[in-house]
Amino acid sequence: MSAHDQMRAMLDQLMGTGRNGENNKFHVKFNDPRVCKSFLLSCCPHEILSSTRMDLGECPKIHDLALRADFEKAQQSKDYFYDLDAMEHLQAFISDCDRRTESAKQRLAETQEELSAEVAVKANNVHELQEQIGQKLAKAEQLGAEGFVEESMKLMEEVDELRKKKLEAEQEYRNSMPASSYQQQKLRVCEVCSAYLGIHDNDRRLADHFGGKLHLGFIKIREKLTELEKTAEKRKEERKRAFKDRERDDDYYGGRRYREHYVGGRELDRRSRRHRSKSRERRDRDKDRNRDKDRDR
Numbered sequence: 001m002s003a004h005d006q007m008r009a010m011l012d013q014l015m016g017t018g019r020n021g022e023n024n025k026f027h028v029k030f031n032d033p034r035v036c037k038s039f040l041l042s043c044c045p046h047e048i049l050s051s052t053r054m055d056l057g058e059c060p061k062i063h064d065l066a067l068r069a070d071f072e073k074a075q076q077s078k079d080y081f082y083d084l085d086a087m088e089h090l091q092a093f094i095s096d097c098d099r100r101t102e103s104a105k106q107r108l109a110e111t112q113e114e115l116s117a118e119v120a121v122k123a124n125n126v127h128e129l130q131e132q133i134g135q136k137l138a139k140a141e142q143l144g145a146e147g148f149v150e151e152s153m154k155l156m157e158e159v160d161e162l163r164k165k166k167l168e169a170e171q172e173y174r175n176s177m178p179a180s181s182y183q184q185q186k187l188r189v190c191e192v193c194s195a196y197l198g199i200h201d202n203d204r205r206l207a208d209h210f211g212g213k214l215h216l217g218f219i220k221i222r223e224k225l226t227e228l229e230k231t232a233e234k235r236k237e238e239r240k241r242a243f244k245d246r247e248r249d250d251d252y253y254g255g256r257r258y259r260e261h262y263v264g265g266r267e268l269d270r271r272s273r274r275h276r277s278k279s280r281e282r283r284d285r286d287k288d289r290n291r292d293k294d295r296d297r
């Protein structure tokens, strides 16, 4: 982002879109159905995972910082219940991801040489210690970078302890099979972000994984979803009551009674196609947007 763009983003965040609520390049209000409600709540996976290996490409809905500022202000005087919409979006997204994680595991089970139950336990031990090391190392680095030197050092001591345990666990694992099989990289799928982790990965790679944007992004999305689900029942009741009171209130969803439907795995499927058709998609979308703009004028 150039300095000018940064300044603009800051101003948008502070000021919103201005008095008529449409002073943005899309010429919409924040409650227009075309605006991404998850983005308004800072949890759209398209934004959080952008420029990671799982980049989903541009969100099919509108993202605009000024609209987010408008929403935050409006929400203070009137409840829009967008948390419920965002929850549905994230639920669909996460269940898609979990489905993919399951099939990745399935594929691994089919292609990797099968371990006896006893050896599998030993391999799991190594994996688990590795995971703890990676997570602690990433955390220690983060704390160190933020100036919490003492806390960071304390974590590094714990990492050292875990390393010793891991060496032992590796030794046990190695002793339980012929050298040639031991050399093979055994993979496992990260439950959080579905990336592959190898049993011979070194600490550096593990720290990069657990402290990386992709893994942390997935943690953020999953935590947000848990948070939204906690209040969902109560919020749905409240929405039902509010809906009754606002029967003829056409400000609610930009003048339309509007129910949002998330289109299953399409977001993720696009990921696999995106190299082929990224530019074409973008061209089409811009065309759509321009058409919408013209129509709205």
Ligand SMILES: [Zn+2]
Pocket (backbone or CB within 6 Å): 036, 038, 039, 044, 045, 046, 047, 059, 060, 061, 062, 063
């Ligand atoms: Zn979005």
Ligand SMILES: [Zn+2]
Pocket (backbone or CB within 6 Å): 190, 191, 192, 193, 194, 195, 209, 215
């Ligand atoms: Zn991960």
